[in-house]
Amino acid sequence: MTRAMENWLRVENTAFCPGCGHGILLGAMVRAAEELDLDRRHLLFVSGIGCAAWIPSPNIEADTLHTLHGRAVAYATGAKLTRPEATVIVVSGDGDISSIGGNHLVHAARRNIDLTVVCANNQIYGMTGGQTASTTPLGAKTATDAEGSSYRPFDLCSLVRAAGAPYAARWPVTRPRMLVDSIKKAIQTPAFAFVEAISPCPTQFGRRNRFDDLTAMYDYINELCITREEAAKMSPDEVARRFTIGEYADD
Ligand SMILES: Cc1ncc(C[n+]2csc(CCOP(=O)(O)OP(=O)(O)O)c2C)c(N)n1
Numbered sequence: 001m002t003r004a005m006e007n008w009l010r011v012e013n014t015a016f017c018p019g020c021g022h023g024i025l026l027g028a029m030v031r032a033a034e035e036l037d038l039d040r041r042h043l044l045f046v047s048g049i050g051c052a053a054w055i056p057s058p059n060i061e062a063d064t065l066h067t068l069h070g071r072a073v074a075y076a077t078g079a080k081l082t083r084p085e086a087t088v089i090v091v092s093g094d095g096d097i098s099s100i101g102g103n104h105l106v107h108a109a110r111r112n113i114d115l116t117v118v119c120a121n122n123q124i125y126g127m128t129g130g131q132t133a134s135t136t137p138l139g140a141k142t143a144t145d146a147e148g149s150s151y152r153p154f155d156l157c158s159l160v161r162a163a164g165a166p167y168a169a170r171w172p173v174t175r176p177r178m179l180v181d182s183i184k185k186a187i188q189t190p191a192f193a194f195v196e197a198i199s200p201c202p203t204q205f206g207r208r209n210r211f212d213d214l215t216a217m218y219d220y221i222n223e224l225c226i227t228r229e230e231a232a233k234m235s236p237d238e239v240a241r242r243f244t245i246g247e248y249a250d251d
Pocket residue numbers: 049050051052053069092093094095096097100120122124125126127128133
């Protein structure tokens with residue numbers, strides 16, 4: 001067990017499915033907390049409902065607030081207003097933060113509230129059986145779209161940047177070091193900061209979209225995520241179907 005794990009985890013095992021990326025994000029969060037030596041007396045993790053909402057609670061050894069579906073940012077805003085000196089970190093799923101909770105997300109970015117929001121984007125409602133989310137790719141099959149989703153997904157980093165977030169970053173969980181560094185940067189940014197972790201969901205997304213084994217699921221995630229340099233060589237249509245990874249920040 002690493003020092004981060006010993007210091008920051010309450011549990012030895014998590015309840016995530018085999019191959020779920022949320023556990024890797026949990027590891028990145030506790031490494032960031034350990035490397036920043038965060039003071040637990042002034043630290044709060046807030047989550048809503050969904051598999052991703054279980055990342056901080058019950059796993060992280062710190063104060064955690066497990067709230068209503070889509071409302072984590074609202075609770076976090078209240079906590080930050082009450083205790084401005086506290087570091088408040090929201091951890092959410094893509095459905096939680098951008099479907100039911102989308103309104104809270106964009107307004108917190110617009111108001112530039114000093115929160116760190118970490119989103120585990122597995123492109124689906126994982127916990128409730130695999131329904132289409134506002135992040136589900138065009139054509140992807142879900143429990144509610146057997147023929148494939150007919151809508152364009154949100155680009156979450158562009159969404160919060162357009163709403164006013166000074167810092168956003170996106171990495172797949174297969175690049176954990178980048179993720180840790182961006183989570184640290186987001187926590188240290190005294191403004192609204194957003195980190196999107198692309199997280200594979202073999203159970204709900206993979207099995208409906210022909211990623212029959214974990215290797216295929218992880219290959220899909222790695223192919224989906226492209227650098228800005230790679231994006232520059234692709235057509236706008238090709239880029240729109242992928243995740244351009246990296247940091248998006250004001251100078
Ligand atoms: C008001 C309300 N509506 C719907 C639900 C059902 N619900 C719980 S979690 C969830 C979606 C979770 O998806 P996401 O946030 O992407 O997390 P994941 O499980 O994929 O990590 C839904 C629809 C609920 N608990 N409360």
